[in-house]
Amino acid sequence: MSDETMTAPASDACHSAPSAPRAARNRVSETLREWPVSHGLLLGAFSLCTALALSVVDDVTRGSIAQRSAEDLRASLAQVVPEEIHNEALTAHLLDLHDPEAGPVTVYRAVKDGAVTGVAYEMTGYGYGGRIQVLMGIDTEGELLGVRVLSHSETPGLGDKIEVAKSDWILGFTGLSLTDPAPADWNVQRDGGVFDQFSGATITPRGVVGAIREGLELFERNRAEMLAPLDDPSSEETG
Numbered sequence: 001m002s003d004e005t006m007t008a009p010a011s012d013a014c015h016s017a018p019s020a021p022r023a024a025r026n027r028v029s030e031t032l033r034e035w036p037v038s039h040g041l042l043l044g045a046f047s048l049c050t051a052l053a054l055s056v057v058d059d060v061t062r063g064s065i066a067q068r069s070a071e072d073l074r075a076s077l078a079q080v081v082p083e084e085i086h087n088e089a090l091t092a093h094l095l096d097l098h099d100p101e102a103g104p105v106t107v108y109r110a111v112k113d114g115a116v117t118g119v120a121y122e123m124t125g126y127g128y129g130g131r132i133q134v135l136m137g138i139d140t141e142g143e144l145l146g147v148r149v150l151s152h153s154e155t156p157g158l159g160d161k162i163e164v165a166k167s168d169w170i171l172g173f174t175g176l177s178l179t180d181p182a183p184a185d186w187n188v189q190r191d192g193g194v195f196d197q198f199s200g201a202t203i204t205p206r207g208v209v210g211a212i213r214e215g216l217e218l219f220e221r222n223r224a225e226m227l228a229p230l231d232d233p234s235s236e237e238t239g
Contacts, residue, residue, distance in 0.1 A: 077108055077120055079164075080137030080146035085117040086110035093230060097121075102218050107226055110137075118145060119219070119226045125211030127204040129153035132162070134211045136173075138219050140227055147173045147212055152204075159204035169196065169205070178216040186213040 077090045088111045095107040102123075110118035120137040132152040137145035147170055149162045161167040172195075178186075187193025188206050197205045219226065 076135050076148055076150060077137075079148050080135055081108075081110050081118055081120050082145060085139070085145075086112050088112070090120065095119075095226065097222055097225065099218055099222060101221075102214070105218065109226070109230075111230065114230060116140070116227050116230065120145075121215070121218075122150065123211040123215040123218070125207035125209075127152060127154050127162075127207040128159055128201065129155065129204075132204070132207050132211065134208060134215070136212060136215045138216070141177070142216065142219055142223070143175060143177045144173050144212070144216070149208065154204045155201065158198060158201040161198050161201070162204060162208050169198075170208070172196075173212055178213070178220060183213075 074091070081090055090108045090110060093109040093111050093116075095109060097105045097107050099105055105121050108120040109116050110120070118137060118139045120135060123134045123136060125132040125134060130153050132154070133150040134147060135150050136147045139145055148164060149170060152159070152162065154160050154162065161169055164170050181194050184192075185194045186209060188195050188197040188202060188209055190197055190202050191206065193209065195205065195209050
């Protein structure tokens with residue numbers, strides 16, 4: 001028998017030997033893919049990774065949203081409380097008021113040289129599109145320093161004239177009080193009051209006027225607490 005005849009089977013064996021382990025691994029992989037538990041593990045791992053990614057994104061966006069909200073609040077407060085009546089941040093002396101009619105109200109107190117010189121807080125009115133958030137500033141005599149609408153869902157071109165960017169209607173409340181005009185006149189003209197309504201949109205200004213009137217009434221009920229002297233920090237116990 002020739003050497004070529006003797007070596008041929010060995011050569012074939014060398015080429016075919018690695019295929020057996022590969023075939024075995026393929027069968028195991030196919031078995032795992034067909035095994036329901038493996039599908040569950042893969043789905044669980046994918047869900048975990050997705051949840052972790054969403055959590056990271058949520059943490060990042062929550063921080064930026066909170067920062068923007070704080071900046072918007074400071075800008076709005078500056079529009080209803082003149083800078084000349086306070087020399088401390090309007091968010092430095094918050095008062096958590098609990099009114100029997102309005103419920104809990106956060107009061108931002110303007111402070112100058114240690115004395116309360118004015119307050120600001122939000123009130124809610126209801127227009128054609130739902131809730132209207134109003135921010136109002138009031139001096140120690142109960143006179144309006146300024147009013148701004150923070151948020152609303154009123155009809156563009158009609159009800160959105162309550163925004164200072166769309167019309168000067170909201171500026172007309174500056175300098176008024178609960179007695180100027182008289183309480184009975186704190187309504188839109190259609191309801192017998194003195195305040196203008198918009199053409200084709202009476203419900204919206206009615207809601208804003210009502211919210212401001214209620215805000216002035218809130219001040220009268222809680223004037224003493226809102227304007228009470230601030231606690232002297234030096235008198236507080238420290239650890």
